[in-house]
Amino acid sequence: MEMTGGAVKETKQGVIVRGIAGFYYVDADGTVYQSKARGLFRKKGRTPLVGDRVTVEIRDDGDAWITEIAPRRNAFIRPPIANVETLVLVLAAKRPDPLPLIADRFLVMAEAKNADALIVINKEDLAAESEIALLADVYRPIYPVFVVSATEGTGMDGLRKALEGKIAALAGPSGVGKSTILNALIGREIAETGATSEKLGRGRQTTRASELYTIGGGTLLFDTPGFTSFSAIDASGPVDEIEAMEAELTERDLAFCFPEFEPFIGSCRFDNCLHRTEPDCAVRKALADGRIAPSRYASYETILTELRARKRY
Numbered sequence: 091m092e093m094t095g096g097a098v099k100e101t102k103q104g105v106i107v108r109g110i111a112g113f114y115y116v117d118a119d120g121t122v123y124q125s126k127a128r129g130l131f132r133k134k135g136r137t138p139l140v141g142d143r144v145t146v147e148i149r150d151d152g153d154a155w156i157t158e159i160a161p162r163r164n165a166f167i168r169p170p171i172a173n174v175e176t177l178v179l180v181l182a183a184k185r186p187d188p189l190p191l192i193a194d195r196f197l198v199m200a201e202a203k204n205a206d207a208l209i210v211i212n213k214e215d216l217a218a219e220s221e222i223a224l225l226a227d228v229y230r231p232i233y234p235v236f237v238v239s240a241t242e243g244t245g246m247d248g249l250r251k252a253l254e255g256k257i258a259a260l261a262g263p264s265g266v267g268k269s270t271i272l273n274a275l276i277g278r279e280i281a282e283t284g285a286t287s288e289k290l291g292r293g294r295q296t297t298r299a300s301e302l303y304t305i306g307g308g309t310l311l312f313d314t315p316g317f318t319s320f321s322a323i324d325a326s327g328p329v330d331e332i333e334a335m336e337a338e339l340t341e342r343d344l345a346f347c348f349p350e351f352e353p354f355i356g357s358c359r360f361d362n363c364l365h366r367t368e369p370d371c372a373v374r375k376a377l378a379d380g381r382i383a384p385s386r387y388a389s390y391e392t393i394l395t396e397l398r399a400r401k402r403y
Contacts, residue, residue: 107302125154139172164203169314180262183217194389201347240270254307
């Protein structure tokens, strides 16, 4: 039931920086207001999310109510966040070893969700320069790549500068050091770091409720519960959000989620080319000429096969 106490004292625009137990904490002009959402959102099936830009009414009895949610750039269900401008894909140079298909699924997600992407290769102190170069050289023609050691602090200044003024979220497989990077960027220990299993090379999941932090240069940084599998909820229960996203993509959409394909897509013989076995395919010619990385094309083929299988069933 909504409170009906005081008259409206003032109306402010702000951003939800935390949500817990039905309360939403809205940062408006540097002041954080503990707010409730109007019942009309529930009736419309809309739930406020951390990262939402909102209008909040502050009443003279101290209550605050969210009355409007601005249109979103994007939204995720788990972690429940909105308006990610930059998805920071964190990979480890070692422990765990990077897996191209997993990395590329995250990047397809970023493209499909209208988020910019950049790549951080962490734990540079654990791998040889040649090993790091093999990974970095795949992505540098497509996305900004930063090589860092979060524990030693190397490379972090460049990453901070790249994120200035952005609303960013860290994503990536377990154990790659997302919490350590988050703490380093924010400048204090806000995300608990987990010990990495020596046997599996994977970290324990330690992050809790989603929260949005303001750091230097006007950067807003999400602290999310994991962001390792992009889980979503549908009528049948938990599913992998990457699978849900892929289910929404058409076969032809997928190629546009690989930015390095785009210069060649319009040059194929057939307008409906899927870049698999069709003759005179400009994308496969670019692959043969070394202008598309084999691992990226392999990821494209795998995801395309999955899309076609879902369409069949």
